[in-house]
Amino acid sequence: MSRESVINWIVLAGLVAVPLWAHLSDEPFTITLATRAVILALAAVGLNIALGIGGLVSLGHAAFFGIGGYTMGILAHHAQTYTPVMEWPLLIEGTKSMPVIWGLSILFSALAAFLIGLLSLRTSGVYFIMITLAFGQMFYYFAISWAEYGGEDGLSIYVRNGFPGVNTLVPIQFYGLCLVALLIVLGFNAALARAPFGLALGAARQVPARVRAVGLDPYRLQLLAFTLSGAITGLAGALFADLNRFVSPTMFSWQLSGELIVFIIIGGVARLFGPVIGAVLFVVLEHWLGGLSDYWHIYLGLMLLGIVLFGRGGVIGMVAGRERSHD
Amino acid sequence: MTLIKTLMAGTAMAMALAGAAAAEVKVGMITTLSGGGAGLGIDVRDGFMLAVEMSGRDDLEVVIEDDQRKPDIAVQLADKMVQSEKVDVLTGIIWSNLAMAVVPSVTAQGKFYLSPNAGPSALAGRGCHENYFNVAWQNDSLHEGGGAYANEAGYTNSFILAPNYPAGQDALTGYKRTYEGDLAGEIYTKLGQTDYAAEIAQIRASGADSVYFFLPGGMGISFLKQYADSGVDIPVIGPAFSFDQGILQAVGDAALGVRNTSQWSKDLDNAANVAFVAAFQEKYDRLPSLYASQGYDTANLLISAMEMADVSDPDAFRAALKAANFDSTRGEFTFGPNNHPIHTIYVREVIKEGDVLTNKIVGPALVAHSDVYSVDCKM
């Protein structure tokens, strides 16, 4: 077993053991923090398909996170006020069922990712970073002005949505759901990276000419990767909305897109568990440093700088060595 | 592990001397202490802690956390306050969008929430709750005061503007509710906008006889400076937020002489306010702001309830809060049926005391004012 997979197993064990311990010792807030970390990890795992394997640095993934969140918010809002989402041309009612909401979140964010990708992938490099940022900002300003769904105030959902057979109001059970979602997606990612599609996508990043030479279209490969990536981040957005029982335009903010990238780099680019380690570390740091000083952003900034300048390959890269570097 | 300020005014020895330890009340304060809007949160915290200190109580513990002005962080902190700190009362939130994210869930969990600043209309009307008390104002109140003042001053053609977000839309609705004249124009600007040249050009061309604006924080500073420099001399009215002690020095002389509406002013002549202004300056070496007065009132309301009832008996404690049996810095203060204040909205004018810009009271705009949403409140 490689050192990287040892680390992966340790992280996995921690994700199961720590919340269980918190549950037994009646520390529900630790479970809430763990849930937050797992959901943010899921969002970053989604981004990692585009960024890690495909080399597409998207600074607009908050758009998909927000679309997932708002899909949940709007459906649950209509369900809790007993009003239909629309009456014409066909009657659509709100819902509080997680499986339905998840499906629709994935669908809508995939659709948005497809459309944004269709346009953005015509560019590359810095231009790609900036055009994705621009699309993110468009959604942000749209959400702020969308008075019908709370505008900047956002939407509060008073009771967490339901999942058949699970009491989602119990922190540990909701955590379990989120963890299962993360594990399924991680499994999917692992399979994807080894599948012909993943290999071709990686090749499209490194030597597009050769990919073309064997008859594949890099643009199509990247568009598919971007769509998948957006869909997963959208699912994370729906879960995040359910964790907070609240959605607001800050889910679309460019800082959030930046933080998702931060998770991946802290953990290690193109590593399966990179985003997971990054998100967990970030949530722990945010909680711990925030308690130490009002000016904790300074320490966070210094720490990030240290990782970029001296810790090539993120945490996994430092511990496991550079067996799979990203460049 | 956390930024805990445990205020034990009495030492352990004093506790022992007192014999029976009083039942503790634990307060969770979630407010903005870092990033752009930190000034408001710091003032609320300082005002609140000043009142706690002045009361000399040893049975009141306050846990303070920074929400960074992010709704998801605020929700997470509220979960922490309820789940692991096991607080009895929450307070501190500055922004309406954060209040909307936190208040419904904490009051549903049986905690008390005392709002020292935000008063979104949803929480005053259909979304009101018996455990939610607003000690500041309903969001529309100061704007309704602005409209009333415009009538009194004889303005009949106002130009109004606010950022395009719910509090901005509420602000203009509030103004129009009391204002009886015509509108020369109505503009929604971008949230966070810093350049108002285009809007000022429209004001100049509109033929208005007065301008009402709601642009909190840096937006208001930018607008006022640019307006003063534009040569447009149509009188301006605004709510106190853009003329408060914290930002007035940054606006500079551009604000001089502007009439603004507020439920509080540092020269309000009542014993509680005189004591507050003196003690605040003594302790923090700066003039208190609107937000500091609201934090101070919030703490005194809580302390007055603690004197009348035990927090372990929620019904009695709720009744004690509702009685509002404390000396407010704004003078007369009672709660309406939706637990929002009934109080006087004043008109103030920006003046210079030596080198320092500050406000003086001109007169009341609306007396014993309550909000229109209370009819929708069923509790």
Next chain:
Amino acid sequence: MDLILLAEQILNGLQFGIMLFLMAAGLTLIFGVMGLINLAHGSLYMIGAFCAAAVAGWTGSFTLGLIAALAGAAAAGALIELVVIRRLYDKDHLDQVLATFALILIASEGTRWVFGSFPLFLDIPEALSGPVMLPGGIQYPLYRLALIGAGLGVAAGLFLLIARTRIGIQIRAGENDREMIAALGVDIDRLYTFVFALGAALAGLAGALVGAIQSVQVGMGEPVLILAFVVIVIGGIGSIKGALVGALLVGLTDTLGKIALPGLFGLFLDPAQATQVGSALASMAIYVLMAMVLIWRPTGLYGVRA
């Protein structure tokens, strides 16, 4: 809308665009010469404004404040180039984005730690205050005219610097072939520090000039930073000419969109709704513009390298 109002709004758009150019010029130079994405450029804008406000408040002189802004931002720029940025040139864009994101956090909280949480005061100088009457009966603030003049002056100076001076030749050579100019004996480290400090000084100048009519506060740089990125992407990254054209396009689109769109919707919606929908779309207008330009020309109007 009458013609005078339209002319005034066009001036406003120009003035906004010119200030964006000061920000964008530094960004695009730094990218062109060193290949670096600098998210912390907005922090230098903020540092310039704070230096100007502090010195102007202390001495009472706006001119000294401007000098302090230029010097302070250039010094801060040189310092972070030497300590941090220098180590980023051979890293990929991802690392650059993260490192300069970290610099934003440090600069913002550091400034708050030094100057406190409340906005600072910076006023326009007495000599430039108040409006003037322009031909055609347009009443326009003198200070904004001065901003347009100062911005055009700096733009002309920058073009001259790059076209006519020795250092300009080195900069252009650096954009084309880094190894070659190093081989020809140009001290590349010093050139990079100079270019970074120059970009920083331009950002600091913009911060001080704009700070006088806006509010000098922590976080003021970030909205401008995003706009400046939109500008250089529209213009083509690395092109000063593109930055100028892009800045004016963005300035005019934003200003005119803000007044035209609510009016347009007013034709078929009731006024309150029209202003809301119109201003919502107006706040998205420049991003729509950017997306359209990139779809049409994926490397911007004047861009060459992707």
